[in-house]
Amino acid sequence: MTLAQKAYDALRHDIIRGELPPGRPLRLADLGERYGMGFSPLREALNRLQAERLVTAESLRGFRVAPLSLDELHDATSLRIVIETEALKASIKNGDDAWASGIVSSLYALNVQAARTGPEADIWTLEKRHHAFHRALLAGCNSPWTLEFFERLYAATERYRIPVLLASARPVGRDVQAEHGALAEATLDRDADKASVLLEQHYLRTVEDLAEVISSSKGVPLPVRQTV
Amino acid sequence: MTLAQKAYDALRHDIIRGELPPGRPLRLADLGERYGMGFSPLREALNRLQAERLVTAESLRGFRVAPLSLDELHDATSLRIVIETEALKASIKNGDDAWASGIVSSLYALNVQAARTGPEADIWTLEKRHHAFHRALLAGCNSPWTLEFFERLYAATERYRIPVLLASARPVGRDVQAEHGALAEATLDRDADKASVLLEQHYLRTVEDLAEVISSSKGVPLPVRQTV
DNA sequence: GCAACAGAAATTTTCGAAAATAAATGAAAT
DNA sequence: ATTTCATTTATTTTCGAAAATTTCTGTTGC
Numbered sequence: 001m002t003l004a005q006k007a008y009d010a011l012r013h014d015i016i017r018g019e020l021p022p023g024r025p026l027r028l029a030d031l032g033e034r035y036g037m038g039f040s041p042l043r044e045a046l047n048r049l050q051a052e053r054l055v056t057a058e059s060l061r062g063f064r065v066a067p068l069s070l071d072e073l074h075d076a077t078s079l080r081i082v083i084e085t086e087a088l089k090a091s092i093k094n095g096d097d098a099w100a101s102g103i104v105s106s107l108y109a110l111n112v113q114a115a116r117t118g119p120e121a122d123i124w125t126l127e128k129r130h131h132a133f134h135r136a137l138l139a140g141c142n143s144p145w146t147l148e149f150f151e152r153l154y155a156a157t158e159r160y161r162i163p164v165l166l167a168s169a170r171p172v173g174r175d176v177q178a179e180h181g182a183l184a185e186a187t188l189d190r191d192a193d194k195a196s197v198l199l200e201q202h203y204l205r206t207v208e209d210l211a212e213v214i215s216s217s218k219g220v221p222l223p224v225r226q227t228v
Numbered sequence: 229m230t231l232a233q234k235a236y237d238a239l240r241h242d243i244i245r246g247e248l249p250p251g252r253p254l255r256l257a258d259l260g261e262r263y264g265m266g267f268s269p270l271r272e273a274l275n276r277l278q279a280e281r282l283v284t285a286e287s288l289r290g291f292r293v294a295p296l297s298l299d300e301l302h303d304a305t306s307l308r309i310v311i312e313t314e315a316l317k318a319s320i321k322n323g324d325d326a327w328a329s330g331i332v333s334s335l336y337a338l339n340v341q342a343a344r345t346g347p348e349a350d351i352w353t354l355e356k357r358h359h360a361f362h363r364a365l366l367a368g369c370n371s372p373w374t375l376e377f378f379e380r381l382y383a384a385t386e387r388y389r390i391p392v393l394l395a396s397a398r399p400v401g402r403d404v405q406a407e408h409g410a411l412a413e414a415t416l417d418r419d420a421d422k423a424s425v426l427l428e429q430h431y432l433r434t435v436e437d438l439a440e441v442i443s444s445s446k447g448v449p450l451p452v453r454q455t456v
Numbered sequence: 457g458c459a460a461c462a463g464a465a466a467t468t469t470t471c472g473a474a475a476a477t478a479a480a481t482g483a484a485a486t
Numbered sequence: 487a488t489t490t491c492a493t494t495t496a497t498t499t500t501c502g503a504a505a506a507t508t509t510c511t512g513t514t515g516c
Contacts, residue, residue, distance in 0.1 A: 001287065002287055002288065004275070005287070040268065040271075043268075043272055044271055044272060044275045045275075047232070047272045047273075047275040047276045047279075048275045048276065048278065048279045049279075050276065051275075051276045051277075051279035051280055052279055053376070059229065059230055059233070060230065072372070072373075075371050075372060075373050075374075076373050078371065079311075079371060079373045079374055079377070082310065082311065082314045083307075083310065083311065086310045143303050143306065143307060144300070144303060145300075145303050145304050145307045145381070145384075146303075146307055148281070149307070149377055153373070156373075
């Protein structure tokens with residue numbers, strides 16, 4: 001693995017987790033210190049991240065962590081619904097046993113982690129398994145372009161969920177794991193219409209909860225307003 | 229404009245037009261000669277293009293122009309239909325007068341160019357106006373994410389159309405400009421259902437024609453099969 | 457006080473060379 | 487003839503410094 005790839009992974013990781021907060025200028029000298037490398041691999045990584053909209057760039061003025069906004073959250077969620085309900089239908093149509101098994105196992109792992117309390121309850125493992133579950137649902141769609149856009153939008157929306165998770169703001173009156181279970185069940189039953197509706201509702205509820213918590217700004221250190 | 233931006237524009241241009249054919253290794257020494265610059269800006273541009281899937285990269289083995297395949301053409305077209313029919317509906321719902329005017333003017337410019345013959349009939353102007361027309365249709369959707377994916381998929385599918393255009397393989401039994409006209413008319417009439425169907429048919433016919441010409445390979449210098 | 461400007465400092469961008477790795481070549485052995 | 491291995495060549499990757507540009511700071515003039 002080259003240094004440029006390590007830089008890409010590390011920067012992406014730190015941006016998505018909010019360790020590099022939205023709007024933060026990404027100075028090459030700082031990054032070189034932080035990740036222990038020279039400018040070349042860092043600039044290559046930043047260029048990739050710019051193409052993925054996780055970083056913004058301005059000519060001769062360097063790079064910044066891409067800002068967040070409620071508008072973007074709604075936009076990304078709407079598009080996720082369009083793309084993923086279609087991908088889910090395609091998966092239900094085309095998915096084989098390996099695809100179905102993937103859903104079962106990733107749902108199991110997700111539920112196990114969601115049930116943990118105390119020191120084992122770490123949100124990074126939970127988040128990783130949540131991602132794996134949603135990817136498993138669509139894995140049968142047989143469309144590389146769809147899967148790429150899924151990953152892009154997942155990363156984009158993950159940036160909004162993580163600060164809320166970190167503030168341990170639990171959604172009230174909502175059993176997220178039950179939603180995942182019902183979604184998996186309808187999918188494995190090959191009930192495309194039901195599964196699509198459940199997926200859409202899952203995302204709409206999530207964005208509602210997030211928008212609620214973020215706009216009331218109760219204890220969530222989310223710099224939605226970037227004063228440039 | 230920095231050299232890295234120039235490199236990005238030039239490489240993107242040459243890849244989409246097929247002047248750098250699919251699968252071609254992109255050696256830094258060659259590119260440095262071709263575009264008159266050093267390695268740094270070239271590598272930055274290549275990293276952006278890699279993120280956009282116009283270029284492939286292998287660790288320590290450099291970059292290549294991304295290959296083409298009929299599978300990818302079908303995949304990209306299917307996803308375009310999903311995303312763009314939805315975006316068109318949203319535009320019809322939200323679009324203002326400026327949006328509608330944009331459709332009228334871009335359609336006019338496209339038709340003018342399509343009618344030209346002789347020395348004025350240049351496919352690059354035609355292609356540019358075709359792109360502008362399709363972008364104008366969706367410009368009212370008010371969704372930056374949708375527009376980004378539109379641009380990605382437009383570029384991806386443009387790579388398949390251009391070799392066919394260059395071989396001046398005219399689609400038989402098809403009046404493409406009439407399709408554009410009908411599509412614009414339904415859109416301006418705010419008939420979302422009709423416009424969506426017309427857009428879908430427009431893409432399905434195009435991919436049919438392309439697949440026909442490409443797989444029969446009649447005079448189309450399209451290296452669909454990349455022997456790596 | 458503050459606007460305009462000059463100079464200094466900080467920062468990005470680019471180059472040229474060095475280091476690291478892969479690919480090609482050719483000699484030796486079987 | 488073919489494989490194996492060492493050597494050379496080609497190529498990518500990375501660094502460190504130079505060049506270009508922006509940003510900051512303090513001074514002058516009003």
